[in-house]
Amino acid sequence: MYKSIEHKLRILTIALAALAVLFVSGCSVTPKVDPDIAYEPPRHKVEDTLKETVVYAVDVYDPWEGFNRRAYTFNYYFDKFIFLPVVNTYEFITPNYVQKRVSNFVDNVYEFDNFTNNLFQLKFKRTGITLARFLVNTTLGIAGLWDPATDLGMPRQREDFGQTLGHYGVGDGPYIVLPLFGPSNLRDATGLATDSALFYLGPPNLVKDKAIRWTFTGVAAVDKRHRQSFRYYRSGSPFEYDMLRMLYKSKREIEIAR
Amino acid sequence: MFKQLDRILGGCLCALLLSCGLAGAYDYPFADPYVATVVGTPSEYMEPLPANVPVKVETLKMFPEREVPGILWNLDELRYSYVRQKGPAPLIFLIAGTGASFNSPKMQEMQKAFYQAGYHVISISSPTHPNFIVAASTSGVPGHLEEDSADLYKVMQAIWQKHQKKMEVTDFYLTGYSLGAAQSAFIAKLDEQEKVFNFRKVLLINPPVSLYNSVLILDEMLEHNIPGGLDNFSAFYERVVSAFADVYANGENVEFNNDFLYRAYQYRNPQSDDPLEALIGISFRISSENMVFTTDVLTKAGYVVPKNLVLRRHDNVTDYSKVLGRLSFLDYFRGIFLPHFQAKDPSVTEAQLIKTLSLRSLDGYLRNSEKFGMIHNEDDVILLPGEIDYLRDLFGTRATIFPHGGHCGNMAYPDNVSAMVGFFADAKN
Numbered sequence: 001m002y003k004s005i006e007h008k009l010r011i012l013t014i015a016l017a018a019l020a021v022l023f024v025s026g027c028s029v030t031p032k033v034d035p036d037i038a039y040e041p042p043r044h045k046v047e048d049t050l051k052e053t054v055v056y057a058v059d060v061y062d063p064w065e066g067f068n069r070r071a072y073t074f075n076y077y078f079d080k081f082i083f084l085p086v087v088n089t090y091e092f093i094t095p096n097y098v099q100k101r102v103s104n105f106v107d108n109v110y111e112f113d114n115f116t117n118n119l120f121q122l123k124f125k126r127t128g129i130t131l132a133r134f135l136v137n138t139t140l141g142i143a144g145l146w147d148p149a150t151d152l153g154m155p156r157q158r159e160d161f162g163q164t165l166g167h168y169g170v171g172d173g174p175y176i177v178l179p180l181f182g183p184s185n186l187r188d189a190t191g192l193a194t195d196s197a198l199f200y201l202g203p204p205n206l207v208k209d210k211a212i213r214w215t216f217t218g219v220a221a222v223d224k225r226h227r228q229s230f231r232y233y234r235s236g237s238p239f240e241y242d243m244l245r246m247l248y249k250s251k252r253e254i255e256i257a258r
Numbered sequence: 259m260f261k262q263l264d265r266i267l268g269g270c271l272c273a274l275l276l277s278c279g280l281a282g283a284y285d286y287p288f289a290d291p292y293v294a295t296v297v298g299t300p301s302e303y304m305e306p307l308p309a310n311v312p313v314k315v316e317t318l319k320m321f322p323e324r325e326v327p328g329i330l331w332n333l334d335e336l337r338y339s340y341v342r343q344k345g346p347a348p349l350i351f352l353i354a355g356t357g358a359s360f361n362s363p364k365m366q367e368m369q370k371a372f373y374q375a376g377y378h379v380i381s382i383s384s385p386t387h388p389n390f391i392v393a394a395s396t397s398g399v400p401g402h403l404e405e406d407s408a409d410l411y412k413v414m415q416a417i418w419q420k421h422q423k424k425m426e427v428t429d430f431y432l433t434g435y436s437l438g439a440a441q442s443a444f445i446a447k448l449d450e451q452e453k454v455f456n457f458r459k460v461l462l463i464n465p466p467v468s469l470y471n472s473v474l475i476l477d478e479m480l481e482h483n484i485p486g487g488l489d490n491f492s493a494f495y496e497r498v499v500s501a502f503a504d505v506y507a508n509g510e511n512v513e514f515n516n517d518f519l520y521r522a523y524q525y526r527n528p529q530s531d532d533p534l535e536a537l538i539g540i541s542f543r544i545s546s547e548n549m550v551f552t553t554d555v556l557t558k559a560g561y562v563v564p565k566n567l568v569l570r571r572h573d574n575v576t577d578y579s580k581v582l583g584r585l586s587f588l589d590y591f592r593g594i595f596l597p598h599f600q601a602k603d604p605s606v607t608e609a610q611l612i613k614t615l616s617l618r619s620l621d622g623y624l625r626n627s628e629k630f631g632m633i634h635n636e637d638d639v640i641l642l643p644g645e646i647d648y649l650r651d652l653f654g655t656r657a658t659i660f661p662h663g664g665h666c667g668n669m670a671y672p673d674n675v676s677a678m679v680g681f682f683a684d685a686k687n
Contacts, residue, residue, distance in 0.1 A: 029574040257503035
């Protein structure tokens with residue numbers, strides 16, 4: 001039976017990927033100008049207002065914008081019809097208390113990422129704190145369901161491989177909106193892939209039961225979306241794509257500096 | 259750990275002192291109005307409110323026939339929220355401030371406070387929010403207090419019609435903050451004639467006196483506070499980001515959450531050159547970029563987008579945002595707003611229009627109607643000198659004016675929440 005769940009999930013993943021590809025094909029972002037129409041110049045023209053010499057904060061290197069804007073909308077629909085209904089059901093059937101325990105559990109398992117990346121960045125004190133957190137929370141915190149380490153003065157030391165690359169001077173690269181995962185860039189997408197590879201070569205390999213591994217992946221995804229209050233197209237701003245692109249860049253800059 | 263012990267001891271000490279008769283002083287933590295406006299009320303100073311209330315979000319189509327261009331595709335249904343009490347209770351409508359949605363942090367705090375106090379609550383976005391402009395603005399040209407309030411009144415009726423069978427309502431109340439407060443006054447006036455709700459009490463929280471004056475102040479906060487002018491905005495932005503990076507890297511237990519700005523304030527305190535006015539100005543400019551672009555596209559005003567160019571769902575609009583970043587509210591007033599009203603009535607002058615955008619135009623009504631109350635701050639940064647005195651005179655004993663808080667910074671502070679909820683509670687009994 002587990003095999004069939006796995007099979008279904010795989011088919012679902014492939015179907016989603018195919019849908020995403022379909023959705024993002026035909027990727028122009030240049031407003032469609034009809035050569036037969038005479039366009040009346042607006043009161044404030046772009047070419048008169050903007051200057052070549054000025055740097056605009058909202059400009060982020062985004063050569064794949066056509067793909068990205070469509071992936072952004074794809075994520076909106078994925079959220080709306082699949083992801084958020086699942087998250088809402090989860091929130092409806094579980095008490096807040098249980099949700100908190102699940103979040104702690106998931107965080108505790110992912111301390112592995114924090115551990116490796118603090119180590120990669122030679123931040124030994126933080127690596128030590130992460131290890132101590134894992135030990136304390138796994139034992140005192142009963143398999144990580146509670147987080148006594150934070151109360152003991154050992155807060156979480158968040159690091160991922162994108163931050164590690166940034167720490168060693170790797171630039172952002174082109175902006176990418178990843179289907180399902182959301183805003184990223186070439187550096188962070190590489191980081192995400194590396195973290196996932198390390199993670200699945202690492203601790204989950206100890207767990208041989210595939211059903212458990214699939215379940216954990218699913219629960220972690222739902223838990224993460226449950227904690228993320230961001231909703232696509234809910235700011236109401238017609239410039240949401242542009243604003244988020246700028247803020248994503250800045251947020252990562254801030255995280256890498258730590 | 260010692261820190262926590264310290265805090266607990268400190269808390270006990272405070273409670274002791276308070277019980278000894280030091281209560282009565284207003285202890286909102288920020289005396290600087292710009293800090294208050296930017297940082298707001300840090301969670302450790304907030305009135306404790308329920309973490310979850312059974313909020314429902316629904317949508318409404320006010321103009322089903324309206325054709326919405328592709329770029330505004332996701333804005334054509336008006337989103338609003340409501341929370342319902344189990345039994346009979348008064349219903350209160352909340353109107354959001356400039357550019358804010360029904361779901362903004364301030365609206366959520368108000369919703370929780372009123373729900374906790376036993377009211378049905380309906381939360382509505384500001385008529386300056388793009389969603390409202392597309393889905394519910396009759397003209398598509400926001401900023402006119404009387405017209406926008408009439409649109410709000412229609413929306414309130416439509417929502418009420420949808421829910422009246424399932425809500426046992428004993429009385430109708432109305433409140434709003436900032437621009438939403440000014441609109442509440444106009445809605446109440448309209449309701450005197452239309453008598454749909456017969457609002458028993460109406461509370462204005464941090465209203466502007468003259469909308470025109472206030473937006474000019476907000477425009478200047480941006481334009482006068484970017485070193486080297488707006489051409490250097492990007493360098494300014496980079497400095498703010500690296501200052502935040504410094505806070506995040508070196509501050510104690512700093513996380514990206516609602517208290518980030520407060521942690522930043524604590525870490526950097528006191529630095530008089532922090533660009534607080536610019537931050538307020540930026541926030542306002544972003545709201546107005548959204549508003550003006552929406553109006554321009556929806557009404558084909560030919561302001562920054564060519565009149566007959568149809569923007570599709572995924573078209574690049576970054577350049578328009580850059581252009582709008584350079585344009586002030588005054589530019590909007592002269593480029594879209596005034597022409598719109600002059601097209602309807604060529605005899606309208608700029609001065610006449612400005613006059614209508616003010617609470618002063620309702621002076622006689624506001625001065626004499628018992629149903630009003632006002633909560634404001636002595637140091638609100640969107641008022642011109644003298645305007646707070648005008649409001650004090652206008653509302654007399656119906657005004658509660660706190661010494662600090664800037665523009666709406668203290669709304670979640672316990673004294674303010676008590677004043678807000680207490681105003682209606684007096685009527686409830």
